Every structure is written in C-alpha cells, then in structure tokens.
Amino acid sequence: MTVPSAYRPGACNIGRSARRQRGLVALVSLVGAGGYAAFVLVSDLPTLLLLGLFVPLSLGIEWGLQARRSFCVTLALQGRYDFREPRTDGGETDQGQGTVPDEAARSEDRRYALQLTLIGLAAGALLTGLVYAGAVLLGL
Template sequence: MTVPSAYRPGACNIGPAARRERGLVALVSFTGAVGYAAFVLVSDFPTVLLLGLFVPLSLAIEWGLQARQSFCVTLAFQGRYDFRDTATDGGTGMVEPSTAREQDRKYALHLTLIGIAAGATLTTLVYASAVLAGV
C-alpha cells in the first residue's frame, strides 16, 4: 500500500507520522484487551466482566482502520488535516470547501461505526465462548 502524502476529501487526511501513532494506539489497545481477557478468564472474577472488552477492542479496531486508511476521525470532525511530516509548509490546515468537510465527516462516522460494530461482535464472541466453555 502506498503512503498518501496529500489531503484527499473523504479518503486521506493524515501523513505517515500520524498513521504510526494510530497504529501504536491500536496495538496497545488490542494488547490491553487480550491481557484483560486473560486476567478475567484465569481469575475468580465473574465472566460478565469480559463485556469490558468492548471499549479497548472498539478503539483498537477504529484506530487500526485510521492507521491503515490514512484517516483521522477527530481531524475530520474538526474540519482539519495533518501532513506535518511530509509537507514543507507545516502541512496542517482547514479543509475547504464545505463539501470536502462533509465527505470527511461521513467517512469518519463510517470508520467509527465499523469500530463499534466490530468491537461489539468480538466482545460477544469472547463472552459467549467463555460462557459456553463454563469459565
């Protein structure tokens, strides 16, 4: 996959450094979720606490998608882009025109909903598996 280095409405609003940051957040969130699940499963805590996986799994998925797609949800909702690491002019700015901001916001909502749905699905699968296994 090529690394985009210029703003494109509804497709790309961050550069390589911001992608790495989001990838790291995704990795830490996923690792935290796995550690949390393992702790709950080997301890005497109630299995229902596995439902707490929803937040870190949703974050891991959404931030992983942001890293992969070169797209920051927060910047999109702010109407901004960030290519500091690839541009000589600072690479940050406001998105113009309003139609481009609207495309960005729609895509941001799309990524967020995917993260929520996938986090809920994975949490349900882990919880249901633990219940069926009698943990």
C-alpha cells in the same frame, strides 16, 4: 502500499507520522484487551466482566482502521488535515497541516469518519460478544 501525502476528501487526511501514532494506539488497545480477557478468564472474577472488552476492542479497531486508511476521525470532525512529518533535528515540518476550506469536502470527511467509527463499534461489539459467549459455553 504507498502512503498518501496529500489531502483527499473522504479518503485521506493524515500522513505517515500520524498513521504510526494511531497504529501504536491500536496495538496498545488490542494487547490491553487481550491481557484483560486473559486476566478475567484465569481469575475468579465473574465472566460478565468480559463485556468490558468492548471499549478497548472498539478503540483498537477504529484506530487501526484510521492508521491503515490514512484517515483521522477527530481531524475530520474538526475540518482539518495533518501531513506533518518529523525533521531530522527532532522537530516537525510546519507545512502539511491546515483547514479543509470546502464545505462539501468537510461533509464527505464527516461521513467517512462516522463510517469508520461505526465499523469500530460494530466490530468491537461482535468480538466482545464472541469472547463472552465462548467463555460462557466453555464454562469459564
């Protein structure tokens, strides 16, 4: 899959570097959720604490979607885009970031940002419910 390198309203507002950052946050969140679930399940803690999976699962899913789809929710809400990439000297390019000037494009970005957030929340809730229900059914 090619990584987009230019702003497209409601579709793409970040480049390769920002995608990597979001992918790392997603991975850490999902691994953390797995570790938390394992800890709760093998300990004497109440199974009800598995409902705490909602936050890291929702965060991990949403940020994973942002990484996959080259779209940052926060930048969309700010009416901005960022395609800066690291330079070989350790800095990053000054070009490739800015403000979205068109109100229609900003509106489209906000709509897509809301969609990604709602998908993350719904998927986080569904997975949390499945893990909790599975633990209850198995008597863990």
